[in-house]
Amino acid sequence: xxxxxxxxxxxxxxxxxxxxxxxxxxxxxxxxxxxxxxxxxxxxxxxxxxxxxxxxxxxxxxxxxxxxxxxxxxxxxxxxxxxxxxxxxxxxxxxxxxxxxxxxxxxxxxxxxxxxxxxxxxxxxxxxxxxxxxxxxxxxxxxxxxxxxxxxxxxxxxxxxxxxxxxxxxxxxxxxxxxxxxxxxxxxxxxxxxxxxxxxxxxxxxxxxxxxxxxxxxxxxxxxxxxxxxxxxxxxxxxxxxxxxxxx
Amino acid sequence: xxxxxxxxxxxxxxxxxxxxxxxxxxxxxxxxxxxxxxxxxxxxxxxxxxxxxxxxxxxxxxxxxxxxxxxxxxxxxxxxxxxxxxxxxxxxxxxxxxxxxxxxxxxxxxxxxxxxxxxxxxxxxxxxxxxxxxxxxxxxxxxxxxxxxxxxxxxxxxxxxxxxxxxxxxxxxxxxxxxxxxxxxxxxxxxxxxxxxxxxxxxxxxxxxxxxxxxxxxxxxxxxxxxxxxxxxxxxxxxxxxxxxxxxxxxxxxxxxxxxxxxxxxxxxxxxxxxxxxxxxxxxxxxxxxxxxxxxxxxxxxxxxxxxxxxxxxxxxxxxxxxx
Ligand SMILES: Nc1ncnc2c1ncn2[C@@H]1O[C@H](COP(=O)(O)OP(=O)(O)OP(=O)(O)O)[C@@H](O)[C@H]1O
Ligand SMILES: [Mg+2]
Numbered sequence: 001x002x003x004x005x006x007x008x009x010x011x012x013x014x015x016x017x018x019x020x021x022x023x024x025x026x027x028x029x030x031x032x033x034x035x036x037x038x039x040x041x042x043x044x045x046x047x048x049x050x051x052x053x054x055x056x057x058x059x060x061x062x063x064x065x066x067x068x069x070x071x072x073x074x075x076x077x078x079x080x081x082x083x084x085x086x087x088x089x090x091x092x093x094x095x096x097x098x099x100x101x102x103x104x105x106x107x108x109x110x111x112x113x114x115x116x117x118x119x120x121x122x123x124x125x126x127x128x129x130x131x132x133x134x135x136x137x138x139x140x141x142x143x144x145x146x147x148x149x150x151x152x153x154x155x156x157x158x159x160x161x162x163x164x165x166x167x168x169x170x171x172x173x174x175x176x177x178x179x180x181x182x183x184x185x186x187x188x189x190x191x192x193x194x195x196x197x198x199x200x201x202x203x204x205x206x207x208x209x210x211x212x213x214x215x216x217x218x219x220x221x222x223x224x225x226x227x228x229x230x231x232x233x234x235x236x237x238x239x240x241x242x243x244x245x246x247x248x
Numbered sequence: 249x250x251x252x253x254x255x256x257x258x259x260x261x262x263x264x265x266x267x268x269x270x271x272x273x274x275x276x277x278x279x280x281x282x283x284x285x286x287x288x289x290x291x292x293x294x295x296x297x298x299x300x301x302x303x304x305x306x307x308x309x310x311x312x313x314x315x316x317x318x319x320x321x322x323x324x325x326x327x328x329x330x331x332x333x334x335x336x337x338x339x340x341x342x343x344x345x346x347x348x349x350x351x352x353x354x355x356x357x358x359x360x361x362x363x364x365x366x367x368x369x370x371x372x373x374x375x376x377x378x379x380x381x382x383x384x385x386x387x388x389x390x391x392x393x394x395x396x397x398x399x400x401x402x403x404x405x406x407x408x409x410x411x412x413x414x415x416x417x418x419x420x421x422x423x424x425x426x427x428x429x430x431x432x433x434x435x436x437x438x439x440x441x442x443x444x445x446x447x448x449x450x451x452x453x454x455x456x457x458x459x460x461x462x463x464x465x466x467x468x469x470x471x472x473x474x475x476x477x478x479x480x481x482x483x484x485x486x487x488x489x490x491x492x493x494x495x496x497x498x499x500x501x502x503x504x505x506x507x508x509x510x511x512x513x514x515x516x517x518x519x520x521x522x523x524x525x526x527x528x529x530x531x532x533x534x535x536x537x538x539x540x541x542x543x544x545x546x547x548x549x550x551x552x553x554x555x556x557x558x559x560x561x562x563x564x565x566x567x568x569x570x571x572x
């Protein structure tokens with residue numbers, strides 16, 4: 001398994017996709033920090049926790065990375081070489097899951113560095129006295145690691161199920177970015193929101209729900225479980241159904 | 249190498265593949281590929297060659313039957329790259345990855361030292377292009393990279409789908425030498441091809457497929473026994489044909505003043521002509537032609553040069569086989 005994970009890392013490193021996506025993730029993080037600070041909305045430690053939580057929107061980028069990790073192999077037919085070297089589809093998927101979880105953590109680290117590099121001096125310049133160990137700030141910072149690590153796997157699983165890169169990536173982005181937000185505000189339908197990936201993220205991170213948003217979120221542990229299911233169910237189904245299809 | 253070479257026999261048993269839409273691509277196909285020989289896997293377009301090889305390699309699930317390599321299914325072989333090397337027709341590489349990096353990935357999975365990637369790239373003549381992205385590769389260069397990937401694990405069994413496609417004459421000559429060399433070491437080499445001439449040059453054995461079914465298999469010597477053709481030129485072909493027919497040897501006209509005689513030898517034909525007092529202007533054994541064997545077995549128009557069957561539109565492409 002260690003060989004498989006090393007090989008998957010080499011695959012990621014030897015194309016340039018990871019680099020552009022990392023830039024995108026860092027840019028998203030930066031924007032979500034700069035925006036509230038520039039608007040003067042950050043006054044307390046609790047505000048800061050909000051800022052860090054919102055910056056986890058970079059999970060969309062990690063989702064794309066994971067989705068490309070499977071659909072790219074199908075598109076370029078490198079899946080043939082992969083499966084010839086490792087005939088067990090389960091082993092292939094497990095190796096990819098470990099790899100993309102670690103990549104998610106690495107991306108989270110890069111995003112956090114960006115966030116802190118902007119937030120710490122700015123907060124000091126604004127004369128805020130931030131107590132870093134309180135006001136949900138540790139939960140916001142730690143939650144980003146968990147969310148990004150799991151979203152790499154969510155991307156893999158959805159990619160394995162949808163197979164087509166030109167479908168999986170746009171569908172995933174539109175669902176995560178737009179549809180979830182709409183579902184969250186439609187009466188009746190919104191009861192499913194806590195069980196969507198975004199709802200799970202909201203439970204994990206200390207997000208203050210705004211006006212017009214009265215969905216009853218799951219507790220932290222519930223959010224973790226829901227996100228774990230979003231990570232593992234599609235990946236397992238994808239391995240069982242999709243990857244076992246004929247490779248022609 | 250090890251004292252007793254591993255068993256590299258490929259056994260295909262009652263292999264069947266029905267694709268969606270009821271395309272019977274491979275139909276109860278059974279054959280054996282022997283180690284220590286080069287086996288040509290032949291058949292017209294759509295005969296099911298690629299599908300068969302993909303089933304042998306565990307990439308396509310058979311509808312029925314099975315295939316083993318050295319007694320095991322491909323999926324059961326631990327670290328298969330070191331046992332079986334394969335290059336498939338549509339083997340593809342990530343366009344943004346270099347050849348060397350593609351092979352390094354495979355080295356890591358198979359637990360091979362990464363210098364092995366450079367070794368095989370040198371072998372196939374891609375040394376100078378090793379660090380270039382595959383995006384810029386020509387067809388022949390991709391084909392060479394596919395071969396390099398197949399050779400990476402120094403495997404005892406090689407399964408190659410149309411490896412000569414796109415190769416230049418030097419590359420083809422090199423490939424031929426490589427096959428001979430590997431078979432000489434006791435390895436198994438199974439190569440599908442369209443180029444019958446190429447196969448005839450290098451193969452000891454052939455497996456011939458048509459519309460998913462086995463048409464013939466065995467050593468070329470066996471299959472062609474008694475099919476040698478003698479070409480005779482004579483001002484009296486009518487008389488000669490009569491003499492030969494009386495001796496039980498079929499002769500057919502092949503242009504004015506020329507006869508094609510099957511199932512005999514120049515000495516025998518010459519003797520019959522002499523005793524009958526028929527004048528001969530030419531008497532020659534024609535090399536056996538795999539193409540002829542192929543056509544006689546599959547009844548299919550195959551290459552461009554071969555005469556179209558009577559009534560066929562010479563401008564039309566021959567139809568592809570494989571439909572149910
Ligand atoms: N994925 C698929 N789905 C449906 N039909 C398929 C699929 N792959 C192959 N076929 C059909 O199976 C038959 C055999 O195809 P195959 O590619 O094995 O032939 P082949 O002998 O390799 O031909 P060629 O010489 O052109 O490479 C054809 O009729 C083809 O259309
Ligand atoms: Mg083919």
